[in-house]
Amino acid sequence: MANPRETTISYSEVDTMNVVWKYLDKRAGAVAALKDFGSMKFIIENTDDEIKAAYDKMSSVSGVRYDGMPHVRNLHAAEDRIINAIDEIDVLKERYRQAVEYMDWFVPAWEQLSEDDRYVLDTFYSEDNEYGSSVVDDIAEYFHIERASAYRRKNRAIDKLTVLLFGKP
Numbered sequence: 001m002a003n004p005r006e007t008t009i010s011y012s013e014v015d016t017m018n019v020v021w022k023y024l025d026k027r028a029g030a031v032a033a034l035k036d037f038g039s040m041k042f043i044i045e046n047t048d049d050e051i052k053a054a055y056d057k058m059s060s061v062s063g064v065r066y067d068g069m070p071h072v073r074n075l076h077a078a079e080d081r082i083i084n085a086i087d088e089i090d091v092l093k094e095r096y097r098q099a100v101e102y103m104d105w106f107v108p109a110w111e112q113l114s115e116d117d118r119y120v121l122d123t124f125y126s127e128d129n130e131y132g133s134s135v136v137d138d139i140a141e142y143f144h145i146e147r148a149s150a151y152r153r154k155n156r157a158i159d160k161l162t163v164l165l166f167g168k169p
Contacts, residue, residue, distance in 0.1 A: 030162040033106055034125045040106075043099040051092050058085030109164035116143075117157040124154050 058081060074080065110118065123139055139150040 026162050026166045027158065030158055030165055031125065033102075033165060034121055034161065036102065037106060037110075038126070040099040040102045043095055044103065047092055047096040047099075051089055054085045054088045054092065057088075058082050106165070109161060112164050113157065113160060116153075117160055120150075120154050120157045121161065 113121070119142070120139055123142075124135055136147050136150045139145075139153065140147050143150070143153065145153070
């Protein structure tokens with residue numbers, strides 16, 4: 001019998017497991033992952049600019065006062081500013097790493113869905129749309145189906161995405 005301590009797990013397996021744990025309830029997890037897509041995409045597209053801004057804050061010089069009065073409030077203000085910027089950069093880098101991990105997990109499943117399924121899920125769960133009757137009407141009109149059929153189509157698409165993300169139930 002193999003010693004459990006000798007079992008090795010690759011780094012990519014650990015990363016995938018971390019992403020999957022966030023979405024433990026499979027069906028609700030698929031919906032949550034779908035809703036997170038826009039945020040993760042935004043993080044990936046904008047983190048470089050945010051890190052540059054944090055570096056700029058770190059190296060900026062504080063304003064000079066010309067009133068002739070000495071002002072020593074915090075002798076370590078420059079050091080504090082640098083430490084805070086370093087902490088902010090660390091948080092931004094970790095957030096970016098998690099967004100990349102999410103995309104590596106989610107995008108392949110998303111791309112395996114049919115164009116119609118992606119349309120339905122995007123229409124129901126995109127950040128621009130509120131879940132409501134107008135969304136259902138839009139889908140029903142797009143496919144020339146009844147409202148009840150639009151809901152069934154959404155449920156089938158979620159089920160497909162759930163299986164692609166997590167495997168068979």
